[in-house]
Amino acid sequence: MDSPDSMGDMLVFYVGQHESNRPLPVSDQLVRHAQDCGYDMLTTPITTPHFHARVLTLLTSYNQAIAESSLPASTQPLPLVPALDHLDTPLAPSDTISQFIAFTSPWIDLASPDPLIAYLSRQVFNLEIAYAAFCGVVTVVVQGPRLSHSHNGLSQFARAIREALQVGGYIQLHVLLPMDGSHQIDDDEDMGNLARFARPEFVKQSASPAQSLDPFSGWTAWNAIRSICRYHSRLSLALDLPRRLPSLALQSRWYSEPLRLLNIPASSFLVNARGSYVLSKPHQLFIFRCMRLRSAPWLLLSDIGPIPGVNNPDMIMDYPGPLSPALAADASSPRSSMSSSPTPAEAAQMPKHAGKKNRNDPTPHLSYIRYLQRNQPVRSMIERFGGGFQDYLQSPLQPLTDNLESITYEVFEKDPIKYEWYERATEHALRDWVSEGKSTSSENGSVVIAVVGAGRGPLVTRALKASEVSGVPVQVFAIEKNPNAYVLLQRHNIETWGGRVTIVKTDMRAWKGPSLPDGTFGKVDILVSELLGSFADNELSPECLDGVQHVLNADHGISIPASYTAHLTPISSPRLYADLLSRSNMADSNAFDIPWVVMFQQIDYLSTLPPSPDASHAANGTKVNQLKVDMPLVPNVQTAWEFSHPLPPTILAQSSLRRGGSAVGGGGGFTGGDGANEHNVRFSKTTFPIQEQGVCHGLGGYFETVLYSGSEGKVELSTNPVTMEEKSKDMISWFPILFPLKAPLHVPANSELEVSMWRQTDDRKVWYEWLIESFITINDRRVRLGISDLHSSRSNGCLM
Structure with a gap:
């Protein structure tokens, strides 16, 4: 298949329009008009400038009272923000309220180092969340903490978010953060921002300019927020895409997080030689990759100008309902819903709001996004086969004890x-x-x-x-x-x-x-x-082939497969961890002690290999529908152990001697039984360098196998992401395996993770045990930073 030939095979882009200072309240009529222009949703503020003015007046009055009072400030009660009145909000319950994305006030500062500003901000935030929940709003975007505060206010910001999740029992909260760690708002640009009124003695204490320049500071803030909120299922991420994207490592880190909105401001668009608005190749690749997620994010076009025709009553059309995504994908502009001969009002309005090169298209930014939708890269064989299975936890098969359907x-x-x-x-x-x-x-x-x-x-x-x-x-x-x-x-x-x-x-x-x-x-x-499983030996291939080897010609018998190796790499996967956390809290207390079969998608490899010299230029000159979007970084995957068949007769003879518990067979197995299967026990210790800071949620497991090696070379299969394309591209029989961690392990940049892995047996079943340690070298001394629990799948082992 060279290109998507139907809407069913095309990934749908849901696109919204956002204005930081929307001049008109978002009415049902405006929503219908926006949909007629090709948008799927609109954003709306929860409160109005009238409410903002009331809060500023309250703050001014309080400061003036303190200045005029001869008593200490501690004797004055903190100001209380009054309840909302009808002039304070444009929202009301309606049939279209679920199509709005509500924005909390960007002028509050929940993470302010000044307790007065933080207190006022929290009151405003709670009022807005409570009212939005009352109106039936489903999605609320919250401006993330000001990164210029360093980490000092993250705890109180996260606590406010956690409270809001309880206040709005059905609201999905999206925290808006910059992808590259830049400051979202400059104090000089918004005279009414509460951050400007923070008292100098508190601001000086929290100043940390070096930290604010760290590209990972946005992700660090997000990691703290979602950790304090215990990976809440209704807490997600809205990401600001800058004009120049950060490193691939940081892009991959954001990709692994619960992305629900990609905010694309007008400043991120380029103008090509024909005067059209376009996005750079890195932007396209990142968007395409995100849109392949099992829960693809929505796209927001921010501050690209007002919706065409909103200031002309003659152009606001009474449209009976929203366009379907399929129709919207082909509607590059509102002209598709107009007559072939525009009215005088339409003809006069369109040139007025269009650029010189785009006067025939009143929504050039949206048209470009729809172009990307129609020309997205073709889905791979694995993507088509695995649709719906991405990041879905499955228990490994037990073919020896269960009869498969x-x-x-x-x-x-x-x-x-x-x-x-x-x-x-x-x-x-x-x-x-x-x-x-x-x-x-x-x-x-x-x-x-x-x-x-x-x-x-x-x-x-x-x-x-x-x-x-x-x-x-x-x-x-x-x-x-x-x-x-x-x-x-x-x-x-x-x-x-x-x-x-x-x-x-x-x-x-x-x-x-x-x-x-x-x-x-x-x-x-x-x-x-x-008989191979996701980790090669996890479905007892060694034990089965040992048991049938007695029928194989001892002189020159051949086993297909001849050998197989298990492979590991540390991964970050907030989505899978949140899923396991939910399971462990509800019904499955052993969820973190089970190796799960998973089609990995929204993960980040914590240890990667140096990029190819041509990697940064791979997309140049390549057509959109040929771009490779699946794995921008090459993971560092290391071998844990190997099994080969047929086994030497001496090993099977010793195993037979131990079976039955005779004195000459030794003193019994280490973990129970006679130890007859202990020749299939394995242990490995591998070390992974960590290039950038992150959080380890577990280990990704893969395998490679040599089916046969002879005069014509090797015939091999692989699920290892490093070698799969070379050895068995498009193979879909096996998904990788996940060895999760009960408690995420935080790792700094330029550190190491040391992984200990055991394959254990008691002659009745086989299970795995795993442990991860974090180290960093300081002045030539290796210091342990953390260590995970010793996880064991013994209670869920594979029965022999």
Whole structure:
């Protein structure tokens, strides 16, 4: 598919219009007119300049009373902001109130170092939130804390937000912060801002100019706010996009947060050679990436000028309802809803409000955003397959104890890469078998192939095809314990495979091998299995293949896969942590001790590799619908451990000796049982350098496997984001695995995370344990900054 060919495949952009000083109250008529122009929503202030003037008068009167009084200021009661009256707010309950995005007053300062200003601001804030909730407002944007205050006022700002979430029980609060850490408001630009009235003795105490220049200061403030608010589900982020975007590391950090609004001011637009408003390539890439999120943010166009025609009553059209996003996407301007011949009023109005180069388009900024919507990059195979599964927590399968449903098998079988690669590996193995002159385990010279854990039979079909392509005759066995899948395998053998396959219903570990005419059991030349899980060994592939290895030809038997490795990297994922926190508070107290299967999307890699020299120029000259938006930074993914098959006979012999608890088998296992499976225990300790400050919420787990390595090279599969595109691009059978942390671990820039990971067993089940430590080096001395709990999935281990 070269381009989206329908609205169903196109990601919809919901676009709103925002004016910092909106001259008209947002009426139902204005909303309909804005929708007719192509907007999906409008913003509105909660209170009016009249209310602002009342608060300033109150503050002035208080300061004057203090100055004129001979008594200490502490004897004077703090000023109380009176209740709202009808002149103080433009809002009222209405049918269209849910289509408004309400803004709290930008002139308050909840984080003010002056307790008087903070007290007044909190009163205003509470009045506005309470009234907005009464009117039925759903979405409220709150101006973030003034970053010039450093961290001194963050706690009181966060506490005010936490109170507001209780006052407005259904309101979604979005904290508006600058992406690059710049100051949102200059004191000199707003004479009525309460921050200007903070008393000098308090301002001097909180001054920290160096901190305000840190690009990460906005994210640091946000991290403190949402942490104090305990990752509240109704607390989200509104992000100001500057004219020049910050580093990729900071962009990736913001991307991982709960983004609900992207605010694009007029100053962020460029004017191209044709006089049209456009956004830079970095802006396009960031927007495209955000719009692919499972919950895509809304877009706000800020201070780009008033809605066309609002000052001309003749142009305000009585539109019966909102345009659908599909129609709005193709409506580049209001002309699509006008007659082909505009009225004199329309003709006179449009040139008056349009720029010289855009006089035919009264909404050039909106038209450009709709252009981006129509020309967004094509979704990848994984994105199309995984729609709805992004950042959705799933418990790992337990195929040894549970009989899988047909739909589960069907999902795996839709993979366009996995089974083709298995067929290629089997074909290469058959060719090498013949070229190396190996003897077979059959009486007629056919190579004996056993598909163990056959499921619904896709690997059986591929083994037969590999035989046809290579010209090497085979004898195929399909081993499956699931009684329901066994029925389907029998039907396939009759209808599809022509009776060429021997179907055996049993646990592979109990199978004695191919039955021979003399009543004995033969051997297998090639064992083919698809027992790998998201972390390679988490669905007990090692234990299963150990149990069936006794049927494999001891001299030159082949296992497909031949080996597999597990891989780790620390990640930041506020969304997944919030989900787990909610689960642990409600019903699942062990939520943080379970390795979860997740299709990662809204995450940030805390440890990354140096960028490619050409990375910064990769998008130059590239068409919009060809831009790569999925992973701007390359994560540092390290190997935890490896398993290989078949195992040396000495290892299996020792395992057999330990099974049963004989004295010569040792004193028993470390964690219970006889220790017969302890050859499959693993431990790893890996260190990850952390380039920028962040919060670790857990570990992302992946795997790589060598299906077969022979004369024609290696046939490999990978879910590792570093190697997946090279080894098995577009493979969709496996999602990564998440090892979460109960308490997020804060890590500073230029520090290290040390990850300890264990694979444990008691001969009845297998589980994982993980622990993360944070270190920083100061004057050549390595100092531990923090350490996580020792997490253990023993209570939810995979049963053998």
